[in-house]
Amino acid sequence: KFIFDLIATSNVGTPLVWENWVIPGNVDIPIAGIVTFGGYTIEAAFPWSLLQPDAVGEGVEFPFAFFIVDATDTGQRRGFLFPWSGGDASIQVESEWNTLRMVK
Numbered sequence: 396k397f398i399f400d401l402i403a404t405s406n407v408g409t410p411l412v413w414e415n416w417v418i419p420g421n422v423d424i425p426i427a428g429i430v431t432f433g434g435y436t437i438e439a440a441f442p443w444s445l446l447q448p449d450a451v452g453e454g455v456e457f458p459f460a461f462f463i464v465d466a467t468d469t470g471q472r473r474g475f476l477f478p479w480s481g482g483d484a485s486i487q488v489e490s491e492w493n494t495l496r497m498v499k
Contacts, residue, residue, distance in 0.1 A: 425439070425440050426438070426439045427439075437463070439461075443497070452497060453497060453498065454496065454497060454498075455496070455497045456494050456495065456496045456497070457494070457495060458489040458492040458493075458494065458495075459492060459493055459494065459495030460478060460479065460486075460489075460492040460493060461478070462475050462476060462477045462478065462486075463475065463476040478492070478493055479491035479492060
């Protein structure tokens with residue numbers, strides 16, 4: 396299982412991605428976003444090499460979740476955006492996560 400926190404800006408001036416259980420520390424992956432009329436789109440390119448070896452392969456599916464940290468430029472957190480209905484209380488309920496399918 397993987398949960399990635401996406402932080403658009405940080406006190407070092409770059410986006411941060413933090414994986415909570417599997418990958419120690421901050422990982423350096425490209426993040427892009429655009430605000431649209433109906434909302435927003437966020438894209439992050441996760442290299443397969445960051446994932447567990449048994450999870451890597453074309454067509455492999457597994458529970459996947461990330462949440463967005465809304466923070467000021469100085470790092471003060473204003474809130475979070477979770478992709479599941481239970482908010483922070485459901486962070487370990489994999490049945491509420493999305494399913495990720497590996498593609499090249």
